[in-house]
Amino acid sequence: MAITGKVALITGAASGIGRAVAIRLAADGAKVAIVDLAPADDVVAEITANGGTARGYRADVSNEEQVQKAVAQTETDLGTVQILINNAGLHPDPPTKIMDMSTALWHKTFAVDLDSMFFFTRAVLPAMTRSGWGRIVNLSSASVYAVTPPGGAHYVSAKAAAGGLATALAVEVADYGITANAIAPTTVRTPGALHLGGDAMLEAVLATQAIKRVMEPSDIAGVVSFLASDDAAMITGQVIHADAGSTRVN
Template sequence: MAGRLDGKVAIVTGGGAGIGRKFCVGLASEGARVVVADVGDVSGTLAEVDAARGTATGVRADVSDPADVARLVRHALDTCGRVDVLVNNAGIYPTRPIEQMSLEEWRKVMAVNLDGVFLCAKEVIPHMKRQGGGRIVNMSSTTFFMGVPNFCHYVASKGGVVGFTRGLAGEVGEFGITVNCIAPGLTKTDSVEASPVIRETWQMLVDAQAIHRKQVPDDLLGPLLFLASDDSAFVTGQTLCVDGGWTRH
């Protein structure tokens, strides 16, 4: 049975673990050749894609570094010949009250979470234009809509992603390129579970949701595949909140 992404090539940043790993395996299962990018080890993701009988290649890349981003996209083109889908998933989320937040930390969060989205999109768009289209899916966060305390640099960066998504969608739609955004709620990953601050507030968040359970990466895969495929060909500039109904308030 043909997959929705047969013959397509997808780049996933932050693909080495967590949500990004789930995205890589899911895209590959739908027939895409996946380029897994991460500052860390991507071997676990490559092994899972292989176990799912998919095709993937890995690149170590820091999305806040223009040279790394250029090398990442060149690797995709050299090994796969094209780029059809870009998933801007890489992100960091330190927790700190603003009085304790350094300018260095603020800039680092912006560099990874917002500059990285800009740099990756800027690098792939010329190739998508030449191909006659493409799909860009950016990852924001429902913290932007809810104003969660002690994450103001993270919340600001994710609000920037929503604004960037809207602006870019209007700029590239005539070239067959769609640009959309997914805003997850708090999602169960190893890095999230390692944070004592998050663990302390997790049940409160679950209780506030319409669906009273912890969100897991599988909850985000269906929305991603929709936005990455031709199923969403007439959808652009949108932000889809996937959070069990937390943002309904």
């Protein structure tokens, strides 16, 4: 496996999609750094118990200084970050219409969902480019490509930019053996999604999907694993629509 021994940094991996990605990439052989506001001791313990290598770092991904420290600590403890998964994000919870939205909420959503991707990408690139191999994956959302319930404009706008960032970045890093892509999932059964809409929302979303099964975090982890592999070496600048057939985008 091409990623054996490589260092993967996953943001927001104490729970949900990020947690599943950390466990999957560790099973693929990567040394995993988990950066989250919340403690990730149980994820680290699970990976370690299965023979993998993992470290947890507490940081607010929207804080530039904390991001730089987390990346520097990862490089010291584990080595050069060659796989970066920009996963941490806030859901539009509770949904808030533009007319009712404070500037603070708009900025906070962009800070956590988008600025974090810029901060981490910029922090890992010096060593990643020197290494001559890299994978960067941003979590976007199918809500960018579908008509979704009102109250998510801040979230949808930031997630649209996550795809744009990957596409623009891909051109800048291609000469260094680095790919940059985004994944746009439909609703996935995670603590964040369940807090937003519960099982009722997951059931309602099924009606929009061709595949009538609720998406699980491991489904997205599988896509990340593929994008991180050498089999995906020629896929870059793309938004991968891992959405059970809920959108059709050309």
